[in-house]
Amino acid sequence: MPAPVRVPSSAGRGGPLRPGLPRLRTVLTVAGTALVVQRALRRRIRRSPLWPLPALEQPISGRGREAARRSAQANGLDGAQPAPGQPAALRLRVAERTEVADGVVALRLEGERLPVWEPGAHLDLVLPSGAVRQYSLCGEPADAVRADGASYTLAVRLIEDGRGGSREAHEVLRAGMTVEVRGPRNRFPLEDCHAYLFVAGGIGITPILPMVRQAEAEGVPWRLVYAGRSRASMPFLAEVEKLAGGGAGGAGGERLTVVAEDVDGRPDLAAALADAPPHAAVYCCGPEPLMDAVADLLPDGPAGLTLHTERFAPTATGPAAAGGADGASDDVAFAVELRRTGRTVTVPAGTSVLRAIREQALPDLAYSCEEGFCGTCQQRVLAGEVDHRDALLTDAERDDSLLICVSRAKRGSGLVLDL
Numbered sequence: 001m002p003a004p005v006r007v008p009s010s011a012g013r014g015g016p017l018r019p020g021l022p023r024l025r026t027v028l029t030v031a032g033t034a035l036v037v038q039r040a041l042r043r044r045i046r047r048s049p050l051w052p053l054p055a056l057e058q059p060i061s062g063r064g065r066e067a068a069r070r071s072a073q074a075n076g077l078d079g080a081q082p083a084p085g086q087p088a089a090l091r092l093r094v095a096e097r098t099e100v101a102d103g104v105v106a107l108r109l110e111g112e113r114l115p116v117w118e119p120g121a122h123l124d125l126v127l128p129s130g131a132v133r134q135y136s137l138c139g140e141p142a143d144a145v146r147a148d149g150a151s152y153t154l155a156v157r158l159i160e161d162g163r164g165g166s167r168e169a170h171e172v173l174r175a176g177m178t179v180e181v182r183g184p185r186n187r188f189p190l191e192d193c194h195a196y197l198f199v200a201g202g203i204g205i206t207p208i209l210p211m212v213r214q215a216e217a218e219g220v221p222w223r224l225v226y227a228g229r230s231r232a233s234m235p236f237l238a239e240v241e242k243l244a245g246g247g248a249g250g251a252g253g254e255r256l257t258v259v260a261e262d263v264d265g266r267p268d269l270a271a272a273l274a275d276a277p278p279h280a281a282v283y284c285c286g287p288e289p290l291m292d293a294v295a296d297l298l299p300d301g302p303a304g305l306t307l308h309t310e311r312f313a314p315t316a317t318g319p320a321a322a323g324g325a326d327g328a329s330d331d332v333a334f335a336v337e338l339r340r341t342g343r344t345v346t347v348p349a350g351t352s353v354l355r356a357i358r359e360q361a362l363p364d365l366a367y368s369c370e371e372g373f374c375g376t377c378q379q380r381v382l383a384g385e386v387d388h389r390d391a392l393l394t395d396a397e398r399d400d401s402l403l404i405c406v407s408r409a410k411r412g413s414g415l416v417l418d419l
């Protein structure tokens with residue numbers, strides 16, 4: 001048996017010890033302390049209200065704020081934070097302007113690494129005059145991420161007696177110009193279904209076309225009724241006929257019904273609905289009378305049809321018809337606190353919340369239709385009881401938001417907005 005090694009007294013207490021034992025004791029002590037600290041930290045993290053960390057608009061570590069700002073600028077995003085109530089904006093170049101039908105121009109807007117979108121989405125287009133209009137995206141979603149030139153495509157029909165937005169888009173926007181857009185946003189998403197019936201009227205084909213492409217790509221059975229004043233006025237008709245497989249008179253006739261009203265008269269919507277498979281999803285976009293007719297006929301169709309529509313004009317029974325954005329005659333004044341801005345504005349009777357805020361606190365606050373159907377002015381409510389007067393928001397959205405162009409506080413209440 002080997003003799004024990006005597007350790008010099010300078011290494012600690014004397015006596016017969018094994019070599020390296022003091023170092024082992026130190027290691028165990030440090031490891032034990034680290035274990036205790038680690039467990040304490042885990043308990044702290046589990047209890048802490050800061051865990052998980054709240055989402056931040058910009059990272060505060062990692063790339064850092066400045067790197068994030070540079071990256072946002074490189075992507076065409078505004079480097080500065082958008083003003084309260086103003087969604088982030090993109091500045092895009094008009095790469096192409098094409099007449100795609102009588103009175104309809106398609107605009108291809110180019111940028112870099114654009115946000116992705118799905119069929120049914122639209123953009124807010126800020127026209128040079130500052131007017132904001134909504135247009136459905138009608139190109140291919142994959143175009144938004146193309147390495148050789150990311151782009152969005154939208155189409156604008158000239159409305160002679162409209163509010164001027166379509167005329168400005170037609171007469172002012174040219175290839176090479178830069179425009180600001182916000183979005184994309186999607187209030188008309190294509191939900192999974194075993195079969196689709198699409199009904200489009202005129203420019204209403206724009207949100208429907210990407211839906212048809214997607215249904216075709218996924219092998220989901222679809223039919224489309226596409227109506228317009230004349231064939232020459234119907235954008236993307238050739239593509240629709242190609243998707244259907246050879247034109248309305250050819251093999252695609254079973255899937256596609258083209259109704260040019262100058263030749264064929266009105267579409268037979270009752271027949272189209274009667275032929276729809278049970279429990280199919282019906283997607284309809286176009287003039288109000290077309291959408292109203294489909295909604296009226298739906299109960300007579302096969303079982304379980306579900307209707308999805310997107311409106312770009314107020315309903316006949318909506319707030320505009322019931323007195324307009326400035327409200328009903330028995331409205332009273334109330335106060336609106338803008339929590340982030342730190343201001344409180346008074347909304348007089350006969351004035352919308354939107355107008356009061358723009359006049360008294362935030363002149364650049366985004367809006368468009370002022371009639372409760374576009375969604376541009378939607379704001380988050382932090383407190384107060386809302387008298388909702390729109391036909392757009394879902395029940396879930398109404399739980400914490402309102403459209404400030406038409407909706408007000410309930411009598412006796414004020415509102416606190418996240419603005």
Ligand code: FES
Pocket residue numbers: 367368369370371372373374375376377378403404405406
């Ligand atoms: S501005 Fe269009 S919904 Fe309010």
